[in-house]
Amino acid sequence: MKITRTxxxxxxxVKGFCDEIMRIPGCDQLQACIQCGTCSGICxxxxxxxxxxxxxxxxxxxxxxxxxxxxxxxxxxxxxYACTVECxxxxxxxxxxYGLKQRAIKEGIxxxxxxxxxxxxxxxxxxxxxxxxxxxxxxxxLFLKANWRAVLGSWRLGFGLMRTGRFVLRSERIERQSExxxxxxxxxxxxxxxxxxxx
Amino acid sequence: MxxxxxxxxxxxxxxxxCGHNIAGVIDCGEVAxxxxxxxxVVVSRDYKYMCSEPGQELLRQDIRAHDLNRIVVASxxxxxHEHTFRTAVxxxxxxxxxxxxxxxxxxxxxxxxxxxxxxxxxxxLSRAAVMRVRHHRALTTTRVPINPAVLVVGxxxxxxxxxxxLANAGKQVFLVEREPSIGGHMAKFDKTFxxxxxxxxxLTPKMSSVRAHKGITLWTYSEVAKVEGYVGNYTVTVRxxxxxxxxxxxxxCQECISACVxxxxxxxxxxxxxxxxxxxxxxxxxxxxxxxxxxxxxxCLELKTGRCKKTCVDACADxxxxxxxxxxxxxxIQVGNIIVATGFRLFDAKRIPQYxxxxxxxxxxxxxxxxxxxxxxxxxxxxxxxDGSAPRSVGFILCVGSRDLKTNRWCSRTCCMHSMKLxxxxxxxxGADVTVFYLDIRxxxxxxxxxxxxxxxxxxxxxxxxVAEVTDWALAPEEEGKLVIRVEDTxxxxxxxxxxxxxxxxxxxxxxxxxxxxxxxxxMSCGTEGWFLEKHPKLAPVSTFTDGVFIAGxxxxxxxxxxxIAQAGAAxxxxxxxxxxxxxxxxxxxxxxxxxxxxxxxxxxLCPYTAISxxxxxxxxxxxxxxxxGCGTCAGSCPSGSITQNLFxxxxxxxxxxxxxxx
Numbered sequence: 001m002k003i004t005r006t007x008x009x010x011x012x013x014v015k016g017f018c019d020e021i022m023r024i025p026g027c028d029q030l031q032a033c034i035q036c037g038t039c040s041g042i043c044x045x046x047x048x049x050x051x052x053x054x055x056x057x058x059x060x061x062x063x064x065x066x067x068x069x070x071x072x073x074x075x076x077x078x079x080x081y082a083c084t085v086e087c088x089x090x091x092x093x094x095x096x097x098y099g100l101k102q103r104a105i106k107e108g109i110x111x112x113x114x115x116x117x118x119x120x121x122x123x124x125x126x127x128x129x130x131x132x133x134x135x136x137x138x139x140x141x142l143f144l145k146a147n148w149r150a151v152l153g154s155w156r157l158g159f160g161l162m163r164t165g166r167f168v169l170r171s172e173r174i175e176r177q178s179e180x181x182x183x184x185x186x187x188x189x190x191x192x193x194x195x196x197x198x199x
Numbered sequence: 200m201x202x203x204x205x206x207x208x209x210x211x212x213x214x215x216x217c218g219h220n221i222a223g224v225i226d227c228g229e230v231a232x233x234x235x236x237x238x239x240v241v242v243s244r245d246y247k248y249m250c251s252e253p254g255q256e257l258l259r260q261d262i263r264a265h266d267l268n269r270i271v272v273a274s275x276x277x278x279x280h281e282h283t284f285r286t287a288v289x290x291x292x293x294x295x296x297x298x299x300x301x302x303x304x305x306x307x308x309x310x311x312x313x314x315x316x317x318x319x320x321x322x323x324l325s326r327a328a329v330m331r332v333r334h335h336r337a338l339t340t341t342r343v344p345i346n347p348a349v350l351v352v353g354x355x356x357x358x359x360x361x362x363x364x365l366a367n368a369g370k371q372v373f374l375v376e377r378e379p380s381i382g383g384h385m386a387k388f389d390k391t392f393x394x395x396x397x398x399x400x401x402l403t404p405k406m407s408s409v410r411a412h413k414g415i416t417l418w419t420y421s422e423v424a425k426v427e428g429y430v431g432n433y434t435v436t437v438r439x440x441x442x443x444x445x446x447x448x449x450x451x452c453q454e455c456i457s458a459c460v461x462x463x464x465x466x467x468x469x470x471x472x473x474x475x476x477x478x479x480x481x482x483x484x485x486x487x488x489x490x491x492x493x494x495x496x497x498x499c500l501e502l503k504t505g506r507c508k509k510t511c512v513d514a515c516a517d518x519x520x521x522x523x524x525x526x527x528x529x530x531x532i533q534v535g536n537i538i539v540a541t542g543f544r545l546f547d548a549k550r551i552p553q554y555x556x557x558x559x560x561x562x563x564x565x566x567x568x569x570x571x572x573x574x575x576x577x578x579x580x581x582x583x584x585x586d587g588s589a590p591r592s593v594g595f596i597l598c599v600g601s602r603d604l605k606t607n608r609w610c611s612r613t614c615c616m617h618s619m620k621l622x623x624x625x626x627x628x629x630g631a632d633v634t635v636f637y638l639d640i641r642x643x644x645x646x647x648x649x650x651x652x653x654x655x656x657x658x659x660x661x662x663x664x665x666v667a668e669v670t671d672w673a674l675a676p677e678e679e680g681k682l683v684i685r686v687e688d689t690x691x692x693x694x695x696x697x698x699x700x701x702x703x704x705x706x707x708x709x710x711x712x713x714x715x716x717x718x719x720x721x722x723m724s725c726g727t728e729g730w731f732l733e734k735h736p737k738l739a740p741v742s743t744f745t746d747g748v749f750i751a752g753x754x755x756x757x758x759x760x761x762x763x764i765a766q767a768g769a770a771x772x773x774x775x776x777x778x779x780x781x782x783x784x785x786x787x788x789x790x791x792x793x794x795x796x797x798x799x800x801x802x803x804x805l806c807p808y809t810a811i812s813x814x815x816x817x818x819x820x821x822x823x824x825x826x827x828x829g830c831g832t833c834a835g836s837c838p839s840g841s842i843t844q845n846l847f848x849x850x851x852x853x854x855x856x857x858x859x860x861x862x
Contacts (some may be wrong), residue, residue, distance in 0.1 A: 006689075008695045010677045031655050034640075035663065035690050050691075058690040061658065089652075 002196070014065035021060055021103070026095030030158045039083035041095050047072040053083055054092055074100045076114040081147045115146040128184060131174030136167050208333050211267040212325065213244040213258065215249035217304055222247075224308035226318045230273070234325050238334060241265050250280050255287040256478040262291035269332045273301035273325045283502055294337035296787065296846065301328045302635055309545045310650040327858030335848045338787040345431035347371065347778045348772075352423055352721075355383025356760055357538035357767040359405050359753025364771035366414035370778060372410060373532055373694040375437055380487035381406055381621035387470065387566060389580075391507035391760060398488060399575070419489060424529060426720055429808065429828055430747030431535045431783045441525035443494035448520035451490030455480050455521060458514030460507060468577070471570045472755055475577030480511055483576055491552065494521070497778050536747045536774035539731065540767060543708040543753035546607065554596060554704055555669040559682055560585040562669060565595075572624050582628050582701075590700035592632040593625050594684050596666045601707030602638060609709035609728055615641045618705045619654045626657060634660040634697060636686055644759060655666045662697070669702055693780055708757040710774035721748050726842030738859035741770040746783070748791045749773050774818045788829035790844040792820050802833040802842060 022028050025154035051059065051071045059068045064156075068074075074097050083093040091142040093103045101120065110117045126133045143151045151158075161167035174180065212234045216222035227245035235243030242502065248254050249272055261267055270293065272284050277300045285295035303321040311317040346507045347370055351362045353375030362374045374381070385391075386406075387823035388398035409415055418437060425436035464476035467674035470483045479498035494502065494511075501523055503508035512521050539699050548556035548564050555562045561584050563571075574580035584590055595618045601611040615637065622633045626666055635654075640661070642651045664686040673679045674696065710729035711717065720723050722745045724732040725788065731750045734742040741749050749770035752763040777783070796819040803811045803820065811833060813819075820842075822833070834842045843849065 006693045008693050009675045009689075010696065010698055011675055031658060032652055033655070034651075055690065055692060058688075062662070062688070062691060118769065 008064070013063040015063050017063045017065040018061050021096065021099055024099035026092045027099050029089065029091045030057060030059060030096060032089045033061065033091055034089060036088060040087060042082045042086045044080065044082070045076045045078055049076055057096070069104045070102060070108060072111060072114065074104065075114050076110060090110050113146050115142060116148045118142055131177055131180045132172045132173060134168065134172045136169065137171060208239045208269055209241045209265065209267045210241050210271060210329055210332060211258070211261050211265065212271040212329060213272045214325070214854060215272065216245065216247045216389050217274060218248070219306045221274070223302050224311065224314055224317045225303060225321045226314070229318055230321050230325060233322050234329060240329060241267060249274050250572055255264050255283070258284070258287050259291040262288070262831055265705060265771040268297060269297045269335065270292060271301060271325065271328045271332050273303045275304040275320060276302050284338055284678060296338040297335050299328045299332040299335065301325050303635060323859055326861060327855045330858035331565060331855035332525070336847065336855055338845055340784045340787055341784055341824065342782040343431055344782050345778055346533050348373065348534040349774050350435055350532065350534040350537045351540060352537065353359050353540035354381030354419065355540060355542045355752060356385040356402065357763040359790055360764050360767035361538045361540060361771045362415050362753055363405060363412065364768055365406055365774065366412045368775055370414065370775065372415045373534065374415055375421050377422050378418050378483070379442065379493040380483045380489070381409060381417070381419060382488065385760060386484065386645045388569055390620060390624065392616045393644070393646040395620065403486045406486065410488045419491065420493065423720060426537070431777070433537060433747065437530045437532065439528045439530060441527055442491065443496070443521060443523055443525050445520045445522050446489060446491050448518050449491040450518070451482065451492070453482060453492065454514040455492060455511035456482070458510040460500060460510055461560040471577050472567050474567060474570050495765070511522050517809060536749065537721060538749045538751055538770045538774060539717070539723070539754060540752045541711055541717055541754045543757065545709050546706040546709050548704045548706050550606055552598060553668040554599065556704055559669065559671060560753055561682060561751050562704065565614065565621060565703055565705045568621055568703050571611055572621065582625060584701055589629050590631050591597045592699040593701045593703060594697065594699040595622055595633065595635045595703045595705060597635065597637045597705045598665065599704040599706050607707055609757065610641060612641065613759045614705035614707060616644070616647055616650065616759070618703070619650060621703065623657060624653060626659065632660070633660055634699065636662050636666045636684065638665055644761065653719060657753065660751070662686060662688050669862055671834065693795060699824050708753060711754070721745065723748060730754065740767050747777065785828060788844060788846045789804045789824045790822050790831070790834050790842050792822055792827065793841045793843060795821055795839060797839050799838060802837055805832050805836055807832065
């Protein structure tokens with residue numbers, strides 16, 4: 001049995017975190033939360049979460065940045081939008097989850113091998129580079145980065161896909177990629193918004 | 200049915216199911232069958248709802264069809280439907296007092312779980328009534344005129360509204376207030392929730408109209424000392440404390456205040472809950488009504504020692520309004536109705552020592568903060584810590600002295616909204632971080648939930664959890680020099696220590712400390728908590744068990760300003776209903792003296808209504824029927840048994856007892 005200190009001091013808060021999150025489009029209604037727990041009740045994945053969506057909102061509102069960003073709640077969110085639909089205060093909880101995911105990736109605090117952040121990163125990387133995603137390649141990358149052993153377990157599925165011609169290894173891309181690149185650079189700056197790896 | 204030849208007495212017996220209220224426990228059919236065989240009972244029925252129109256029609260038809268001359272209905276409390284059935288019986292041509300009601304709901308079905316025993320009890324009670332009703336005599340009610348004047352006790356917002364409503368309807372009103380000015384708690388508030396309109400701006404016009412209204416006699420600094428009489432004809436004695444200033448002469452110029460030998464205000468100011476200072480001669484607050492100064496006899500040098508230069512008298516000059524010889528006086532008034540609106544007092548935060556009120560100077564009550572926020576307050580509207588600096592963080596602790604079995608178990612209803620209002624004002628005035636510690640946010644009034652929503656969006660932090668303690672013991676560098684609140688943030692799921700500069704305790708409401716003596720004065724009841732008890736929690740919320748005495752505002756229980764006003768209006772309407780009818784119908788349950796009175800006079804001092812006098816000519820006691828309230832004290836105490844009481848004659852009472860004991 002491991003006994004840890006759970007009390008929170010004022011210095012455990014990162015003042016201004018809530019305001020920063022609220023500035024993300026769609027997250028401005030965060031403070032209107034009445035902590036009713038409808039989001040947690042309706043969420044199909046809340047049963048696996050360390051902090052329920054309601055508690056995530058409570059923590060964001062009180063500027064407990066480290067607790068929120070280290071929680072795996074945001075990475076379990078499947079973006080089904082049930083919470084957003086049901087929320088009596090019309091808070092866009094899914095958008096807040098996205099905002100927190102982005103923030104966690106930006107700050108480099110996220111579970112490295114967890115499939116969801118890996119998928120999110122690989123997905124956006126592929127779109128930004130090629131303008132389009134190639135599902136098979138994306139799945140391969142996901143498997144390799146998150147859990148390569150799972151590839152071995154899925155060989156039967158892979159063969160089936162190959163036999164039916166759905167396992168395409170050719171990378172799909174749009175024409176005139178340079179135009180997409182300049183568009184994105186105009187919007188995001190730098191190298192078109194492709195995130196630099198932070199170790 | 201066994202109904203013939205009992206000296207012509209023909210009784211109809213009816214037992215009401217009252218839906219499941221009675222029939223769910225008592226076998227009504229069985230009771231009706233067993234009562235039906237008693238001597239004299241001609242008709243015995245059970246019926247679903249006797250009070251319904253078909254139920255009453257059943258009574259009337261049976262009276263005509265079976266030539267009934269006595270009726271017994273076993274149902275609910277006579278308080279609810281005795282009048283209904285008496286009227287029905289009278290409609291069918293009988294004397295209404297040939298009727299007897301049996302309460303088998305409150306006295307049997309609602310209080311027992313054993314069905315068989317409850318049924319047996321219903322039979323016993325019914326048998327007693329059937330045996331008693333045979334002896335009932337035809338009686339007639341008497342009408343007593345009502346004095347149209349009304350006494351309103353308490354000059355807070357409820358009392359003010361009730362007085363103005365009545366006076367605007369042309370009634371004469373006496374408004375008695377204990378403090379030197381009317382206005383009550385509302386006068387001390389800065390803004391009112393949820394609209395944030397200025398409390399003084401909406402209250403002071405009403406206060407001035409009270410002063411100006413010809414129909415209102417305003418007596419401040421006065422208390423009701425004695426109440427005698429009965430509905431329609433109360434005689435009230437009011438004790439008027441000396442303010443050492445002639446109210447008729449003082450014009451409120453306040454020259455005497457500046458001239459007082461005390462150059463600087465020195466004594467704690469009651470109106471500013473001790474945060475400000477005043478002189479021995481003072482006016483409670485700028486908009487006080489009446490605009491008449493008052494001299495505090497415990498502080499004034501002249502009144503204490505008799506050796507003052509009396510510069511105040513010189514300042515008053517020709518007006519000669521200051522009168523050190525004033526004495527307490529007693530005034531007697533005649534009124535028909537009384538409205539009690541004596542309000543509440545705030546919980547003493549010192550009773551919860553872990554919150555540090557009285558120990559840490561920057562722990563204040565919500566009313567103290569209210570005085571700090573308001574521009575007429577001691578700081579001119581600046582929210583300041585005791586050292587004069589502005590707070591950068593403020594914590595509000597809710598439910599202080601509410602929802603706690605160790606102090607007061609009730610919810611004070613207004614503190615959530617009051618605290619959110621103050622929280623918004625604090626943010627507006629100082630820009631400080633505000634955290635509200637709550638158990639539940641209760642914002643049920645119109646516009647109140649919206650106000651909560653607004654508070655959330657304005658960035659006020661809400662932490663759900665009952666604060667365990669307030670301490671100045673710093674455990675971390677950021678806690679140095681601050682007050683630290685230790686609380687479980689039950690929504691975030693961990694214990695927190697939160698340092699703040701100022702702590703506001705949202706103290707709850709309590710009955711006034713003298714509520715018990717006021718209750719006795721007006722012959723009212725109190726609930727277990729000490730709030731004045733209404734006659735019925737839903738159907739008669741402003742009436743009391745004493746006819747002609749009504750309650751309004753927070754003396755009946757915690758409530759906000761709109762609810763107090765609504766009750767005050769309701770109480771005024773109830774009083775007007777009696778006044779405009781013009782008379783009171785008196786129950787003929789009065790006592791009367793028989794011929795064999797020996798003139799011992801022992802009954803005379805016992806009568807609480809002074810209804811008995813001694814007739815020297817006949818050497819017998821005489822009872823004034825208009826004054827007799829039918830309490831039965833004289834009938835019970837007469838040594839020669841020469842006083843009897845209508846509806847409680849010996850044969851009626853003894854037959855009833857016999858019926859109960861008859862198995």
